[in-house]
Amino acid sequence: MADNSSQQQxxxxxxxxxxxxxxxxGCVLLLAGLTLAATVIGLTLATPLLVIFSPIxxxxxxxxxxxxTGFLTSGGLGVAGVSVLSWLYQYVTGxxxxxxxxxxxxxxxxxxxxxxxxxxxxKFNQ
Numbered sequence: 001m002a003d004n005s006s007q008q009q010x011x012x013x014x015x016x017x018x019x020x021x022x023x024x025x026g027c028v029l030l031l032a033g034l035t036l037a038a039t040v041i042g043l044t045l046a047t048p049l050l051v052i053f054s055p056i057x058x059x060x061x062x063x064x065x066x067x068x069t070g071f072l073t074s075g076g077l078g079v080a081g082v083s084v085l086s087w088l089y090q091y092v093t094g095x096x097x098x099x100x101x102x103x104x105x106x107x108x109x110x111x112x113x114x115x116x117x118x119x120x121x122x123k124f125n126q
Contacts, residue, residue, distance in 0.1 A: 087099075
């Protein structure tokens with residue numbers, strides 16, 4: 001009898017798992033159907049309102065998106081301007097902000113190019 005009860009135990013677990021899976025699957029399927037029905041009913045009720053108010057809603061949505069874009073752009077440009085002014089202040093006061101070494105190297109190259117051009121113009125004039 002011990003062998004018979006040990007074989008029935010896994011079968012009972014399989015049956016319980018199957019019943020649980022079927023009940024959970026049924027509940028999920030029922031919720032999916034209710035969601036679909038609610039979506040269809042909501043669209044059926046909302047479509048006439050959207051059609052009636054679309055001449056107002058579309059320009060309002062466009063204006064709102066333009067306003068948001070403008071505010072974000074002006075804020076970003078304001079932050080960029082403040083950071084540039086801060087960098088310039090640090091550079092002028094003698095502190096070494098990031099990139100000042102590259103600016104100094106570019107200045108030296110530009111000065112040497114101007115000096116070379118002056119020499120070439122001086123030779124050309126003579």
